[in-house]
Amino acid sequence: MxxxxxxxxxATIIDIARLAGVSKSTVSLVLKNSxxxxxETRARVEAVMGELGYVYNRAAANLRMARSNFVGMIISDLMxxxxxxxxxxxxxxxxxxxxxxxxxxxxEDPQREAQVLQSMxxxxxxxxxxxxxxxxxADSLAEFRHSHIPVVTIARxxxxxxxxxxxxxxxxxxxxxxxxxxxxxxxxIAFLGGTSSAATQRERMQGHRLxxxxxxxxxxxxxxxxxxxxxRGGREAAQAMLASQCGATAALCFNDVVxxxxxxxxxxxxxxxGRDFSxxxxxxxxxxxxxxxxxxxxxxxxxxxxxxxxxxxxxxxEHPNQPIYVLxxxxxxxxxxxxxxxxxxxxx
Amino acid sequence: MxxxxxxxxxATIIDIARLAGVSKSTVSLVLKNSxxxxxETRARVEAVMGELGYVYNRAAANLRMARSNFVGMIISDLMxxxxxxxxxxxxxxxxxxxxxxxxxxxxEDPQREAQVLQSMxxxxxxxxxxxxxxxxxADSLAEFRHSHIPVVTIARxxxxxxxxxxxxxxxxxxxxxxxxxxxxxxxxIAFLGGTSSAATQRERMQGHRLxxxxxxxxxxxxxxxxxxxxxRGGREAAQAMLASQCGATAALCFNDVVxxxxxxxxxxxxxxxGRDFSxxxxxxxxxxxxxxxxxxxxxxxxxxxxxxxxxxxxxxxEHPNQPIYVLxxxxxxxxxxxxxxxxxxxxx
DNA sequence: CTGAAAGCGCTTACAG
DNA sequence: CTGAAAGCGCTTACAG
Numbered sequence: 001m002x003x004x005x006x007x008x009x010x011a012t013i014i015d016i017a018r019l020a021g022v023s024k025s026t027v028s029l030v031l032k033n034s035x036x037x038x039x040e041t042r043a044r045v046e047a048v049m050g051e052l053g054y055v056y057n058r059a060a061a062n063l064r065m066a067r068s069n070f071v072g073m074i075i076s077d078l079m080x081x082x083x084x085x086x087x088x089x090x091x092x093x094x095x096x097x098x099x100x101x102x103x104x105x106x107x108e109d110p111q112r113e114a115q116v117l118q119s120m121x122x123x124x125x126x127x128x129x130x131x132x133x134x135x136x137x138a139d140s141l142a143e144f145r146h147s148h149i150p151v152v153t154i155a156r157x158x159x160x161x162x163x164x165x166x167x168x169x170x171x172x173x174x175x176x177x178x179x180x181x182x183x184x185x186x187x188x189i190a191f192l193g194g195t196s197s198a199a200t201q202r203e204r205m206q207g208h209r210l211x212x213x214x215x216x217x218x219x220x221x222x223x224x225x226x227x228x229x230x231x232r233g234g235r236e237a238a239q240a241m242l243a244s245q246c247g248a249t250a251a252l253c254f255n256d257v258v259x260x261x262x263x264x265x266x267x268x269x270x271x272x273x274g275r276d277f278s279x280x281x282x283x284x285x286x287x288x289x290x291x292x293x294x295x296x297x298x299x300x301x302x303x304x305x306x307x308x309x310x311x312x313x314x315x316x317x318e319h320p321n322q323p324i325y326v327l328x329x330x331x332x333x334x335x336x337x338x339x340x341x342x343x344x345x346x347x348x
Numbered sequence: 349m350x351x352x353x354x355x356x357x358x359a360t361i362i363d364i365a366r367l368a369g370v371s372k373s374t375v376s377l378v379l380k381n382s383x384x385x386x387x388e389t390r391a392r393v394e395a396v397m398g399e400l401g402y403v404y405n406r407a408a409a410n411l412r413m414a415r416s417n418f419v420g421m422i423i424s425d426l427m428x429x430x431x432x433x434x435x436x437x438x439x440x441x442x443x444x445x446x447x448x449x450x451x452x453x454x455x456e457d458p459q460r461e462a463q464v465l466q467s468m469x470x471x472x473x474x475x476x477x478x479x480x481x482x483x484x485x486a487d488s489l490a491e492f493r494h495s496h497i498p499v500v501t502i503a504r505x506x507x508x509x510x511x512x513x514x515x516x517x518x519x520x521x522x523x524x525x526x527x528x529x530x531x532x533x534x535x536x537i538a539f540l541g542g543t544s545s546a547a548t549q550r551e552r553m554q555g556h557r558l559x560x561x562x563x564x565x566x567x568x569x570x571x572x573x574x575x576x577x578x579x580r581g582g583r584e585a586a587q588a589m590l591a592s593q594c595g596a597t598a599a600l601c602f603n604d605v606v607x608x609x610x611x612x613x614x615x616x617x618x619x620x621x622g623r624d625f626s627x628x629x630x631x632x633x634x635x636x637x638x639x640x641x642x643x644x645x646x647x648x649x650x651x652x653x654x655x656x657x658x659x660x661x662x663x664x665x666e667h668p669n670q671p672i673y674v675l676x677x678x679x680x681x682x683x684x685x686x687x688x689x690x691x692x693x694x695x696x
Numbered sequence: 697c698t699g700a701a702a703g704c705g706c707t708t709a710c711a712g
Numbered sequence: 713c714t715g716a717a718a719g720c721g722c723t724t725a726c727a728g
Contacts, residue, residue, distance in 0.1 A: 010495070012705055023715045028707060036713060055495070058470040059407050059416075060705035064720050068407075073451065078439070079634065079651075084432040091426070091453045095464075100471060103421065103451035105439045116443075122406040123448060147358070147403070231638045260638045267640060286427065290579045290608045292615060292640040303427075360721055371699045376723060386697060408721035412704050 011052040020048045031056065062124075071099045071313065072120035074113065074130035076156070078105040080257065081285040082302055083131060086155060089306025090129055097314050099126065110135045117144060127317045129309055131155040134198045138163075150316035152325075154309040157199045164316065166309040166327040168300035170200055170282075173331030174207025175214075177252050177280045177298055180333055182215050185342035186250040186278060191224040192237040192262055194254030201229075201254055204282060208252055222246060229254050234261020242269060249277060249342055256281035256288050256297055263291075263338065278339035294336035300329045359400040368396040379404065410472075419447045419661065420468035422461065422478035424504070426453040428578075428605065429633040430650055431479060434503060437654025438477055445662050447474065458483045465492060475665045477657055479503040482546040486511075498664035500673075502657040505547045512664065514657040514675040516648035518548055518630075521679030522555025523562075525600050525628045525646055528681055530563050533690035534598040534626060539572040540585040540610055542602030549577075549602055552630060556600055570594060577602050582609020590617060597625060597690055604629035604636050604645055611639075611686065626687035642684035648677045 013027040020027070022041060029037045030045045037045075048054075062068050071094055075083050087103075094101050102123060104116040110133045117140070120128060127150040132141070138161035144151060145163065152164040181189050191208055194201035209219040225240045227233035234253065238261065241248060253259035259281035263273040273279045274293040281288060284299035312325050361375040368375070370389060377385045378393045385393075396402075410416050419442055423431050435451075442449050450471060452464040458481045465488070468476060475498040480489070486509035492499060493511065500512040529537050539556055542549035557567040573588045575581035582601065586609065589596060601607035607629035611621040621627045622641040629636060632647035660673050 014705080024705090025707085025716080026714055029714085032707090038713060041713080053495075055466075056470045057411075057472060057705050059472050060411055060720090061707070062720095063405075063408055063411055063704090063722090064706045064708085066720065070450075078432055078436045079429075081427075081429060081432070084426055084429070084435075087451075088426045088453055088455075091451060092455075095452070100467060101451045102418075103435075103439060103449045104443070105436055107436075107440075118403075119448065122404045124405060124407050147401075231634070260635065263640070264638050286579070287608065287635055290612050292611065362721080372721090373700080373723085374698055377698085380723090384697060389697080405721050408704090409723070410704095411706090411720090412722045412724085414704065 010057075011054045012057070013054075015052060016045060016048050016054055019052070020045045068124045068126040069099050070102050070123060070125045071310075071317075072104065072116075072123075072125040072128040072130070073101040074104045074106060074116060074120075074128065076106050076108050076113075076131045076133050081287065082255065082257075082283045083155070085285065085302040086131070086306040086309075089303035089308075090154075090310045091306075092303075093307040093310035093314070097310075099314070106133055108133045108135070110137070114140060117141075121147060121149070125149065127151065127313045129154055129313050132158055134195070148320075150313060150320075152309055152313045152316065154305070155200070157203075159199060162324060164312055164325045166305060166312060166325070167200075167329070168305065169328045169331040170203035171207040171210070173282060173298040173300065174204040174252060175211045176207075176331060176333045177282070178208045178211035179214075180296075180335070181250045181252065181278060181280065181339065182211065182217075184250070184278060184339060187217070187342070188246065188248045188250075189223065190241050190246065190248040190251040192241065192251045192253045193225070193227050193233050193258030194229045195226045198229075201226075204252075204254060223248060227258075229258055231257050231261040231264075234258035234263075235265040236261075238262040238265035242266075250339065251277070251279050253279060253281050256283045256285045256295060259295055259297070259338070260287075260291060263293075263295075274338045274340055276343075280339055284334055288334075289336070291338075293338045296336045296338045297334050299332050299334050305329050358405075359402045360405070361402075363400060364393060364396050364402055367400070368393045416472045416474040417447050418450050418471060418473045419658075419665075420452065420465075420471075420473040420476040420478070421449040422452045422454060422464060422468075422476065424454050424456050424461075424479045424481050429635065430603065430605075430631045431503070433633065433650040434479070434654040434657075437651035437656075438502075438658045439654075441655040441658035441662070445658075447662070454481055456481045456483075458485065462488060465489075469495060469497070473497065475499065475661045477502055477661050480506055482543065496668075498661060498668075500657055500661045500664065502653070503548070505551075507547060510672060512660055512673045514653060514660060514673070515548075515677070516631075516646075516653065517676045517679040518551035519555040519558070521630060521646040521648065521681075522552040522600060523559045524555075524679060524681045525630070526556045526559035527562075528644075528683070529598045529600065529626060529628065529687065530559065530565075532598070532626060532687060535565070535690070536594065536596045536598075537571065538589050538594065538596040538599040540589065540599045540601045541573070541575050541581050541606030542577045543574045546577075549574075552600075552602060571596060575606070577606055579605050579609040579612075582606035582611075583613040584609075586610040586613035590614075598687065599625070599627050601627060601629050604631045604633045604643060607643055607645070607686070608635075608639060611641075611643075622686045622688055624691075628687055632682055636682075637684070639686075641686045644684045644686045645682050647680050647682050653677045 281297035
């Protein structure tokens with residue numbers, strides 16, 4: 001059985017048309033389920049498609065229709081559970097809507113990000129959803145906007161860029177966290193991890209400061225210890241804090257992963273989080289609940305945030321000339337076991 | 349300034365040709381850096397491209413060349429750190445080689461997987477790298493192979509499918525783990541989490557059994573507690589073990605995430621892993637090192653495995669008719685603090 | 697070294 | 713209800 005179009009390359013609508021004894025227009029019509037084609041014809045065409053194992057060439061169709069069902073999904077650090085949860089949410093929403101995500105993991109490298117952005121343009125994506133690196137230039141993305149392809153930034157806000165954005169309520173989240181620590185009686189609260197070059201860190205720091213001031217206390221810069229926003233960074237921050245003899249009895253950490261590093265380093269010095277020292281994280285990643293001790297943290301429903309981000313992008317793709325959205329997901333305090341009331345004989 | 353081709357839609361090589369006063373063939377030639385075109389001509393063409401902000405339409409080129417630089421990357425559970433590390437490795441290798449990954453997260457749903465596979469064919473991917481769901485039918489993938497598009501399976505082997513595969517050495521890894529537990533003096537060792545419908549679990553169980561037998565002991569089915577391979581599953585498995593009064597003093601867990609759940613549940617009952625009970629994981633995900641207690645586990649260099657998998661796929665794409673590879677990454681025991689020598693007064 | 701022509705696999709008016 | 717023709721943005725022999 002040597003049907004035309006078989007063999008190495010896949011069958012085309014021309015092959016189908018020939019075998020079904022119709023024109024390729026008709027084949028195209030049955031492909032889009034047009035009511036214009038007679039049932040009998042449709043059945044014949046579909047039978048032939050089945051026989052030849054026809055598979056639709058979407059790239060060709062897209063070229064012709066001058067559209068695309070690709071969406072660029074640019075993640076700054078896929079290995080970080082926060083971002084992989086977010087990515088899962090984005091992927092889910094895109095898939096549901098019939099779009100297919102092209103993935104790029106920039107690993108926090110702005111140069112890589114620029115290359116990837118260019119590549120995605122060539123690929124002809126319908127839109128882009130991106131969590132920028134800590135060092136992304138707002139202008140580079142703004143310029144991108146001139147190409148008329150919609151972009152939404154997620155998780156990290158680029159100041160000055162007039163770009164759609166969806167993120168957590170960092171200010172209010174940190175406010176809630178610090179307020180809670182104050183309620184527990186802590187007076188000397190460190191801020192651990194993250195670097196102030198990132199908007200996220202500045203926002204969280206600001207919430208922290210606001211809570212302090214609301215309680216009539218003064219924010220002390222010598223209580224902030226900047227490091228990379230990683231487990232390792234958390235360890236370093238804790239060590240620096242201990243070395244500084246600042247007298248802190250509690251710490252708000254830049255994120256959960258930093259908090260884990262902090263707890264680890266503290267424990268190495270015989271200080272148990274949740275008993276001798278209070279630590280609070282940010283993000284509520286999956287492992288927080290299972291950590292020992294279970295981590296008190298701020299949640300922003302990461303996966304949902306990814307889904308919402310995708311929805312915003314989709315609506316921009318399907319209805320151009322919309323206003324530029326900024327959407328902030330509400331923050332919520334999740335109390336678990338890594339904090340304790342201030343004891344009189346405090347450590348650190 | 350109203351250059352032709354400006355405005356809404358992007359400029360094409362026709363626009364460039366017209367403005368530079370050459371034919372579109374020439375423009376195409378400069379695009380591919382052909383040495384055939386005179387320097388002066390090239391310069392002129394490039395100047396015009398810059399002016400119009402020309403961006404290459406790779407989809408059109410691919411259609412014409414009957415090739416593709418897309419690779420399908422199908423992940424069974426992106427939220428699991430093991431898979432997101434693997435995904436990061438795959439993405440990195442693909443990117444380096446000039447391919448672009450289309451992402452799909454099946455969430456362990458075989459139906460979703462089938463849809464996604466179909467979608468990727470329509471998209472015209474050059475190859476597919478997939479970690480199958482626990483329930484994937486070997487035949488469904490084998491059929492795919494007839495389309496002549498290369499596929500490599502990763503992390504989970506599909507028995508009976510004649511498919512390229514890269515994975516960890518589950519048998520030997522589990523063997524090393526159990527051997528270590530035996531060396532610590534444990535006589536009653538549970539196997540916790542995972543379900544035997546997955547090849548990975550069966551392989552690890554087999555390694556466990558082999559180590560037992562090598563030590564002259566007999567494998568006891570009542571010491572295995574199957575659950576979902578998640579943190580929650582780990583908790584359930586530990587509770588079931590405790591309830592069974594089986595007398596285990598140590599456990600090999602299906603993976604790290606299960607181990608975390610186990611440790612958590614044990615702790616709720618006042619049993620401290622690494623002191624009262626020994627637990628060992630599998631995968632060495634990033635958080636294992638930072639867990640309390642730091643988790644003793646088996647590593648298989650997950651990220652590297654992803655990279656290697658991508659390389660295999662790439663070589664299949666670029667050199668068809670190669671033999672079908674099966675590559676097993678070596679396993680290695682990482683000793684940390686979640687295991688202890690058997691004490692006389694054992695718990696559980 | 698450069699241009700004219702055909703074609704990749706589709707869709708879309710437009711006739712009939 | 714179906715067919716013939718043009719065209720999406722490229723590349724590739726083939727002439728000149």
